[in-house]
Amino acid sequence: MKTIAIINLKGGVGKTTTAINMAALLASRHDKSVLLIDNDPQGNASQIFECYESWSDTCGAADILNGGQPVRYFRSVGAGDNQNGIEIINANISLLGADNALRASTERQDNRYRAFLSTESVTQQYDYCIIDNPPALLMCTINALCAADEVIIPVTLDNWSLDGVETITKQIEELKALNEKLTIAGILLTNYKKSLENEAAEKWLRENCKYRVFDTQIRRSDKVTAATYYKKPLDEHSPRSAAAVTYRKFVNEYLERAEEGGREHGI
Ligand SMILES: Nc1ncnc2c1ncn2[C@@H]1O[C@H](COP(=O)(O)OP(=O)(O)OP(=O)(O)O)[C@@H](O)[C@H]1O
Ligand SMILES: [Mg+2]
Structure with a gap:
């Protein structure tokens, strides 16, 4: 099982949109077995x-902590020949x-997600675990980063977001002290619209x-x-929209690169 944390400490950059669509596409279009963890008290993925239970005084993510x-x-995702299921662990306040x-x-604080995700019943059942995170470095975020193999950092192009990339990549590098296998799979430009400014910012970033x-x-x-x-x-609501098309393309790119990486390492 590969665990991917979707993270950026900046709000509204497309973390949840990326987590839910990536989870759904891995299952529906690529036949993967997927667990999605909503690790954000806002509960948007739930x-x-x-499966957002606003009335409940607990939630799945809290239970893990x-x-x-x-x-x-x-939950069923996809349509027609591409229908499949994913499982979700919910969140609320x-x-x-x-x-x-x-x-x-006073106990060890960083290993709750790792303990749950390394149980055999979980590792045997899923190919991928996708974790959606809040725009803050809470204990639940640290726990997700200590359990993850990889992070994907969604970024919208503006001057402040580029600063945000530096902040989160620095935090991730520091967290490698607690989780040495953690790698940055990549930065994903989201909510992208062609303009002179965006093209210049993208060029600078690349x-x-x-x-x-x-x-x-x-x-x-x-x-x-x-x-x-x-x-x-x-992919179900409007499969021909530019965002749906590019999310499908992104998941293809992610999987191709992961396979290339695996071959390089003899996996
Ligand atoms: N490709 C896109 N096109 C248009 N709107 C988008 C796109 N991606 C995200 N949005 C919109 O931007 C807003 C923020 O997206 P999202 O909730 O995914 O961000 P987030 O990083 O999870 O936010 P938060 O930090 O609050 O958790 C939402 O209203 C979402 O619908
Ligand atoms: Mg979100």
């Missing part, structure tokens, strides 16, 4: 997959309480960033916000 067993919700309790605990920037840019499309109201991944 809302899309209709508390050392318990989370409920996993099965109770995750913040569990986060604070863990921070105050030339100056020491990490991989994925070739695919996720295009801006009104259908992305619409899909949140219909509670559907893009």
Whole structure:
């Protein structure tokens, strides 16, 4: 099982949109077995997959932080020949309480996700675990980074976001002290619209960033916000929209590069 944390400490850059669509596409278009963890007290990924329990004083992500067993919700994704299922561990605001309790605990604080994700029943069941993260370095975020093999950093192009790349990559490098296998799979340009400024910012990023920037840019499309109201991944809500097309292209690129990496390492 490969665990991928989708992270950026900046808000609204497309983390959740990337996590839910990548999870859905890996299952529906690539026949992978996928676990999606909503690790954000906002619960946006849980809302899309209709397992957001605002009334509950706990949630799956909080259960993991508390050392318990989370409920996993099965949801169908895709359509026609590409229909498949994913499982989701939900979140709500109770995750913040569990986060604070863990921070105050005298026990080891960084290994709750790693302990859950390394159990045999989880590693045997899934090919991929995708973790959607909040725009902050909470204990739950640190736990996700300590359990992950890779991170993908969604970025929207503006002057502040480019600073954000530096902040998060620095944090990730520091966290390697706790999780030496952690690598940055790449930076993903999201919500992308062609303009002179964006082209210049993209060129600067590709030339100056020491990490991989994925070739695919996720295009801006009104259908992305619409899909949140219909509670559907893009490939189901509007498969021909520019954002759906580019998310499919991105997942293909991700898998091709992962395979190339595996061959280089003799896997
Ligand atoms: N490709 C896109 N085209 C148009 N709108 C987009 C695109 N990607 C994301 N958005 C919109 O931008 C907003 C933020 O996206 P999203 O919730 O995925 O970001 P986030 O990084 O998870 O935010 P947060 O930090 O609050 O968790 C949403 O309203 C979403 O619909
Ligand atoms: Mg989000």
